[in-house]
Amino acid sequence: MRTGIFVAKGKRAPGVLVIGAGIAGIKAALELAEFGVRVYLCDHKPYIGGTLSQLDRWFPDNHCGMCKVLPVFDRDRSSQYCLRQGLIHPDIEILPLTEVEKVEGEAGDFRVTLSTKSSWVKPELCTGCGLCAQVCPVEVDSEFNQGLEKQKAIHSRHPLALPRTYTIDQEHCTQCGACVDACPTGAIDLASTDEIRDVAAGAIILATGFEEFDPLSASQYGYKRYPNVITSIELERLLSKSGPSGGKLVRPSDGQVPRSVAFLQCVGSRDLKRNYCSSACCMYALKEAMMIKEAEPETNVAVFFMDLRAFGKGYHRYYEQARRELGVQFTRARIPVVKQDFKTEDLLLTTVAEDGKTITSRFDLVVLSVGQTPSPRFREISEVLGLTTNQWGFGNTEALSPVVTSREGIFACGSAAGPKDIADTLVEAEAAAGKAVALVKPAKQRSVETEPEEDEEPKIAVFVCNCQGQIADAVDTKGLLEFSKGLAGVVHAEEAGHLCQPEVWSAIPDSLKKSGANRLVVAACSALRPGILSLDVPVELVNIREELAWVHQGNSQAAAEKGKSQIAMAVEKLGRPGKRPSRSEEITTRAVIVGGGLGGLVAALSLAEYGLEVELVEKSAKLGGNLTHIHSLLEGGDPQGYLHHLVEKVNAEPLIHVWIETELVECQGYAGNFQCTLRDGDSAQHDIEAGAIIIAAGGVESRPAEYLYGQAEPVITQRELDERLAGGALNAQDLKCVVMIQCVGSRDEERPYCSRVCCSQALKNALALKRQNPDIDIVVFYRDLMSYGFKEEYYTQAREAGVLFVRYEVDRKPTVTLDGEMLKVQAADLVLGGDIIVEPDLVVLSPAIVPNGSGGLAHIFGIELTEDGFFKEAESKFRPVDTLKEGIFVCGLAHSPRGVSETIAQAQAAAQQTAWLLSRARLAPSRLISQVNERRCSGCELCIAACPYDARFKDSEKGVVVVRPALCQGCGACVVACPNAAASLTELEDRQIFSMMDVVL
Amino acid sequence: MADKDEYQEKKADAPVKKDGSEFEPTMIGFFCNWCTATAADLAGTTRLQYPANIHPIRVMCSGTVDPVYVLRAWLSGADGVIVGGCPPGDCHYISGNLKARRRMHVLKTILKTLGLEDDRIWVRWISAAEGRKFAETMREFTRAIKDKGPSPVKDYWSI
Known part of the structure; x- marks a missing residue:
C-alpha cells in the first residue's frame, strides 16, 4: 500500500531548519509544526517578528491581523494570543541570536552546525522585571523605535514580547556589572560564551527577509x-x-x-x-x-x-x-x-x-x-548553504520553480528571493513549507481522539507569586495567600518567590499530586502564559504583576482588594468547569480541484506528493488552461515544455483522477466532509466525497471593446502576438512599426484593478520583436509600468533596445483609426505637448484579465467574491489562499490576476493548506468550543447565521442545532445570538460569568 | 413621575461622601483576549498607572459579551461596565467586534429610551499596541463614573 509522504509510526522524521524568524519564517515554521515536523526557527537577532513587528497596520485594508496566522485546529497546544507577544508551539524551537555555521549532507539528511551567540541574559531565569535597566548607566538609540528614542544598553526590545527576556546591546555595553548585581535571579552572566550545536535537518528554509x-x-x-x-x-x-x-x-x-x-x-x-x-x-x-x-x-x-x-x-x-x-x-x-x-x-x-x-x-x-x-549577511549565509545569489544579492530561484533554490532540499521564500509584500511572502512561505514537508515525510498525525473528561469535583490549588518584591511591594501577597486558602473549593495554596524559575515551575505537578488538586489558579505574571500551555490540568492565570502590581502603585489597599477579587473570580470560574468535548470527526482524505489549468495541475501534483487522492475537474476538453497559450516568459524558461511535462505527470499519477468536459454542479457539507456532484459531457452525474476543495477555475483575457479590436485585422492582443511569434505566423522582419497599448479595460471605472501580467507581457513581446528585428519601431502607450521586482531590469533593457514608452492619462486615451488600409494611432504627448501620431503595422492591446465563471462557483460553494468578481480570501495577507469557508481554498487567476511563477507558488500554497487539513485522520475539537443544550434549543437558527466558521448546522430530524466541534473556534458569537441560552462555551458559560461578577458586585 | 424625580435626585447628590472621602466605584471590564487584554499587559510592562476600580474579565472576543452580562452587572450594582475589543476590522474571529458594536449600540439606545443612564456603559476599541490608550481609557472611565456617582440602580430596584 502506498503511504505517500508519511513514514511508519515510531520513526521520528528529521526536523526542518528555518533561517529567519520574520513573518515568512514564522508562517513556514507553523505550517511545518502543524504537520508534526520538528522545526528549528533561528534568527541572528535576539527577537522574532522581523520587520513586521515594527508595523501596526497593513495595506490594503489598514488593519492588523497577524494573529490570523496562528493555527486554527491545534489551538490547545499553541499560543492563542497576539503574535506580538510571541509564538509558542511544542514543535517549534526558537533559536534567537543563532546563525548557521556549516551545512553538510544532502537533501533529507542535512547536518547543520548552529552557533548561538551568548545573549549574556539567561532566558529561563529572566523574569522581565526591569531592575537591570534601572541601574544600567549606558543609553543607546532604541532599535525598535528607529533611534527616535533612547533606551538602556540592557532593555526589552518590545515590551510585549514573551518570553519577557531582556537583551543586552553588546556593542555599547561597558560591562560595568551593575545589572549583574541588580538582577534578583542571577540571570545575567557577562562572561557566558557562545554555544555551538549540531542539528539534523531534512530540509532548510531560507526566510531571511530584507533590510531597509x-x-x-x-x-x-x-x-x-x-x-x-x-x-x-x-x-x-x-x-x-x-x-x-x-x-x-x-x-x-x-x-x-x-x-x-x-x-x-x-x-x-x-x-x-x-x-x-x-x-x-x-x-x-x-x-x-x-x-x-x-x-x-x-x-x-x-x-x-x-x-x-x-x-x-x-x-x-x-x-x-x-x-x-x-x-x-x-x-x-x-x-x-x-x-x-x-x-x-x-x-x-x-x-x-x-x-x-x-x-x-x-x-x-x-x-x-x-x-x-538583501540583508548584509545574506551573501555569507548563501555561501555557507552553497547557494548562489543574483546580481542584486538576493537568492536565486527560477520562474517555473519558485521557492526552489539551486541546492536540493533548500528552499527560499519571501524577500530572501526578491523584494515582495507580505501577501506574496506568505504565499511563498506556505509553498516552501509544503516542499519541505514533502521532503521530510513526517510521521502520520498522532492519534487525536480525546478522552471525555470525568465529572470530578473541582479541587483547586492556588499559587501566588510575589516575584521577589516586584509584586509583593505593591500588593500584600501574604494577604492574597490567606484569602485564597479561605475560598470554597481551594484545597491548597502556596506562595512562591519566582514561580517562573525552572525548578519552582517544575515542582508544580508534584505539588498538585500531593494536595490532590485537579485545577490550578496561577496568580503571577503574563510571562507565564507560555508555561501554562504545558500543564495538563485546567489552569486560570491571574495576572497580578502587569495588570495589578505594576499599574496600581501607590494604592496598595485597593490593589490588594482587586487582587483578592481577581483570584476569587478565577476560583469561581474553575469551580464550575464545563465538560470537555470528546466528539471528533472522521474526514475524507480526498480533495477536489476545480480547474485543470496551471494552478489546478500544480496543486494536484503537490497533493499527490503528499499521498492524497485528487479529483481534478476540468470544464474544457483539454488540460492546461491559459498556459496553453503562453509560449515564452519574460524571465526565460520554456512554458510549453513545462506544461507538457506537468500534464504527462498528472496523467501518469494514479492518485489523480482527471475529469475533462466535466463541471462541478453542486457542493454540500463542510470541511472534512464535502459531498460534490460532478456533471460530465454526457450530462451524467457523479457524486464525489471530498475533505477539501481547491478552486483553481482561472481567469480569461477579456475581449477588448475598444481600439478597433475585432474590426481591423492588425489590431491584436499580447497573447495573440506571443502565439503568432511562437508559431511563425508572424515574422518580425516584416514589421516596421508596432504600437502597444496597456491597461485596455483595466484600472478604469468598470474594472478598478490592475491585471498585473500585461506590462510583463508587453515587455516580453517588445524584447522578442527587438531581438528578431532591431530596426522595428516599438511604441508602448502605458499608464504606470508595472515592472515590479526584478522585472525592472527588463524594462531598462527594453528602453535600451530603443522601445519608446509614452505615458497616457486615463481620460486622454490614445485613439486608433483606420484610414483605408493604414492604421493610425494618435495620443497626447504629456511631456512636450501636442500630439503623437504613429502609423503602425500592428497594434497590440493588453486586455484586462477577468474571472472565469466565478459567480456560479461562488453560489455553489456559498462563498464570497470581491467587488471585481474574484474569489475573496479569508484574510488578504495572513491567510492568502483560504476562503472564508473552512476547507475551501483558492489559487491562480480565480484569486486575482497573477503571473505564471506566482500562480505556481500559490497553487503549492493551496495544496499545502489542503494537505494540512486532510493529513489528519480525524478533526478533534479544542478545549474551548461552543456547545448546544438541546433541551433549550428551539431550532431558530440565529446562531447559524452568527457563526463565522460554518461550525453549526440544524439537525432537521431533531429540530435542534448541532455544533461541528472541529470547526468551532470558540469565539462565542453564537452564545450571544441565542435567545434561549441554549448555546454556551465549554470553558466560559453564562453562569461562570455571573458567578465571577457576583464576586465583586 | 415621582419615580423619575427620585432617580434624578439620586444622581445629583452622589460624588462626595459625607465624610469627605471620594466615592470609589466598582466597575466590570470585558476585555477581548487578542487586543484589549494584550494592551492591558502592555500598559503593565510600561508601568502606566490607572485606578484599581475596574475588575477585568478576559473573554476570547468582544462578540461573546452578551448584553445580558452587561445588564446583569449593572443590575447587580456595578457602577459602570466597559467592553474592550479589537478595532473594527481587526477581529481575530472576523466580525465579532462588529457584532459587539451593534449589540451595545442597541442596548444603549434601549437604556436611553427608558430614561436610564446609557453612559455608564462604554465600548472602546483598544488594539494590542495601545497600552497607553488602555491606561488612559481606564482613567477616563473611572473619572467619568466617579463624577456621575454611584449607580442609582442598585438602590432603586429591589433585585
Whole structure:
C-alpha cells in the first residue's frame, strides 16, 4: 500500500531548519509544526517578528491581523494570543541570536552546525522585571523605535514580547556589572560564551527577509543632516501608538504637527546600483499617507513617484481611495535633491511640472520610501548553504520553480528571493513549507481522539507569586495567600518567590499530586502564559504583576482588594468547569480541484506528493488552461515544455483522477466532509466525497471593446502576438512599426484593478520583436509600468533596445483609426505637448484579465467574491489562499490576476493548506468550543447565521442545532445570538460569568 | 413621575461622601483576549498607572459579551461596565467586534429610551499596541463614573 509522504509510526522524521524568524519564517515554521515536523526557527537577532513587528497596520485594508496566522485546529497546544507577544508551539524551537555555521549532507539528511551567540541574559531565569535597566548607566538609540528614542544598553526590545527576556546591546555595553548585581535571579552572566550545536535537518528554509535601504548612502536626500527627513519605517514608529510619541505625528526638529508631508518614492530602488523595484513601497507609502490623513486631516500629503505600482489584489482601489476620498496628492517626479530652509528647518523640493515650469514646494516633513535590500549577511549565509545569489544579492530561484533554490532540499521564500509584500511572502512561505514537508515525510498525525473528561469535583490549588518584591511591594501577597486558602473549593495554596524559575515551575505537578488538586489558579505574571500551555490540568492565570502590581502603585489597599477579587473570580470560574468535548470527526482524505489549468495541475501534483487522492475537474476538453497559450516568459524558461511535462505527470499519477468536459454542479457539507456532484459531457452525474476543495477555475483575457479590436485585422492582443511569434505566423522582419497599448479595460471605472501580467507581457513581446528585428519601431502607450521586482531590469533593457514608452492619462486615451488600409494611432504627448501620431503595422492591446465563471462557483460553494468578481480570501495577507469557508481554498487567476511563477507558488500554497487539513485522520475539537443544550434549543437558527466558521448546522430530524466541534473556534458569537441560552462555551458559560461578577458586585 | 424625580435626585447628590472621602466605584471590564487584554499587559510592562476600580474579565472576543452580562452587572450594582475589543476590522474571529458594536449600540439606545443612564456603559476599541490608550481609557472611565456617582440602580430596584 502506498503511504505517500508519511513514514511508519515510531520513526521520528528529521526536523526542518528555518533561517529567519520574520513573518515568512514564522508562517513556514507553523505550517511545518502543524504537520508534526520538528522545526528549528533561528534568527541572528535576539527577537522574532522581523520587520513586521515594527508595523501596526497593513495595506490594503489598514488593519492588523497577524494573529490570523496562528493555527486554527491545534489551538490547545499553541499560543492563542497576539503574535506580538510571541509564538509558542511544542514543535517549534526558537533559536534567537543563532546563525548557521556549516551545512553538510544532502537533501533529507542535512547536518547543520548552529552557533548561538551568548545573549549574556539567561532566558529561563529572566523574569522581565526591569531592575537591570534601572541601574544600567549606558543609553543607546532604541532599535525598535528607529533611534527616535533612547533606551538602556540592557532593555526589552518590545515590551510585549514573551518570553519577557531582556537583551543586552553588546556593542555599547561597558560591562560595568551593575545589572549583574541588580538582577534578583542571577540571570545575567557577562562572561557566558557562545554555544555551538549540531542539528539534523531534512530540509532548510531560507526566510531571511530584507533590510531597509540605508539612505545615508544617498546623500542627496539629506537624511540625518536635515532633522525633518525621515525614513518610512521611522514614520511607522511615529504613527504607532506604541511609538516614541504615542502615535501623535510630530516632526523631529520642533515637535510640531507637520502641516505638509512629502513622500519620495524609489529611494534605494530603481536606480543604477539597484535596478529592481522593491514592490511594496508604493503601497506602504499609500498606507502611511492615509494614516496621516486620518490622524491629521488638515495636513497636506503629497507623493512624488515615477510609476504608482499598485498591482496587487485590491491595491488599485486603495490607491483611488487615497487619491479621491482622502485627497492625497500624487506628482509624477523623481526628486533629485532635498534642500532645507535653515531658518525653519522646512524642506524644499524642486520639481519640473509637465508644462516645463520649475516649481519649488515647501514641506514640513519629508519621508523617504526606502526600498528592500538583501540583508548584509545574506551573501555569507548563501555561501555557507552553497547557494548562489543574483546580481542584486538576493537568492536565486527560477520562474517555473519558485521557492526552489539551486541546492536540493533548500528552499527560499519571501524577500530572501526578491523584494515582495507580505501577501506574496506568505504565499511563498506556505509553498516552501509544503516542499519541505514533502521532503521530510513526517510521521502520520498522532492519534487525536480525546478522552471525555470525568465529572470530578473541582479541587483547586492556588499559587501566588510575589516575584521577589516586584509584586509583593505593591500588593500584600501574604494577604492574597490567606484569602485564597479561605475560598470554597481551594484545597491548597502556596506562595512562591519566582514561580517562573525552572525548578519552582517544575515542582508544580508534584505539588498538585500531593494536595490532590485537579485545577490550578496561577496568580503571577503574563510571562507565564507560555508555561501554562504545558500543564495538563485546567489552569486560570491571574495576572497580578502587569495588570495589578505594576499599574496600581501607590494604592496598595485597593490593589490588594482587586487582587483578592481577581483570584476569587478565577476560583469561581474553575469551580464550575464545563465538560470537555470528546466528539471528533472522521474526514475524507480526498480533495477536489476545480480547474485543470496551471494552478489546478500544480496543486494536484503537490497533493499527490503528499499521498492524497485528487479529483481534478476540468470544464474544457483539454488540460492546461491559459498556459496553453503562453509560449515564452519574460524571465526565460520554456512554458510549453513545462506544461507538457506537468500534464504527462498528472496523467501518469494514479492518485489523480482527471475529469475533462466535466463541471462541478453542486457542493454540500463542510470541511472534512464535502459531498460534490460532478456533471460530465454526457450530462451524467457523479457524486464525489471530498475533505477539501481547491478552486483553481482561472481567469480569461477579456475581449477588448475598444481600439478597433475585432474590426481591423492588425489590431491584436499580447497573447495573440506571443502565439503568432511562437508559431511563425508572424515574422518580425516584416514589421516596421508596432504600437502597444496597456491597461485596455483595466484600472478604469468598470474594472478598478490592475491585471498585473500585461506590462510583463508587453515587455516580453517588445524584447522578442527587438531581438528578431532591431530596426522595428516599438511604441508602448502605458499608464504606470508595472515592472515590479526584478522585472525592472527588463524594462531598462527594453528602453535600451530603443522601445519608446509614452505615458497616457486615463481620460486622454490614445485613439486608433483606420484610414483605408493604414492604421493610425494618435495620443497626447504629456511631456512636450501636442500630439503623437504613429502609423503602425500592428497594434497590440493588453486586455484586462477577468474571472472565469466565478459567480456560479461562488453560489455553489456559498462563498464570497470581491467587488471585481474574484474569489475573496479569508484574510488578504495572513491567510492568502483560504476562503472564508473552512476547507475551501483558492489559487491562480480565480484569486486575482497573477503571473505564471506566482500562480505556481500559490497553487503549492493551496495544496499545502489542503494537505494540512486532510493529513489528519480525524478533526478533534479544542478545549474551548461552543456547545448546544438541546433541551433549550428551539431550532431558530440565529446562531447559524452568527457563526463565522460554518461550525453549526440544524439537525432537521431533531429540530435542534448541532455544533461541528472541529470547526468551532470558540469565539462565542453564537452564545450571544441565542435567545434561549441554549448555546454556551465549554470553558466560559453564562453562569461562570455571573458567578465571577457576583464576586465583586 | 415621582419615580423619575427620585432617580434624578439620586444622581445629583452622589460624588462626595459625607465624610469627605471620594466615592470609589466598582466597575466590570470585558476585555477581548487578542487586543484589549494584550494592551492591558502592555500598559503593565510600561508601568502606566490607572485606578484599581475596574475588575477585568478576559473573554476570547468582544462578540461573546452578551448584553445580558452587561445588564446583569449593572443590575447587580456595578457602577459602570466597559467592553474592550479589537478595532473594527481587526477581529481575530472576523466580525465579532462588529457584532459587539451593534449589540451595545442597541442596548444603549434601549437604556436611553427608558430614561436610564446609557453612559455608564462604554465600548472602546483598544488594539494590542495601545497600552497607553488602555491606561488612559481606564482613567477616563473611572473619572467619568466617579463624577456621575454611584449607580442609582442598585438602590432603586429591589433585585
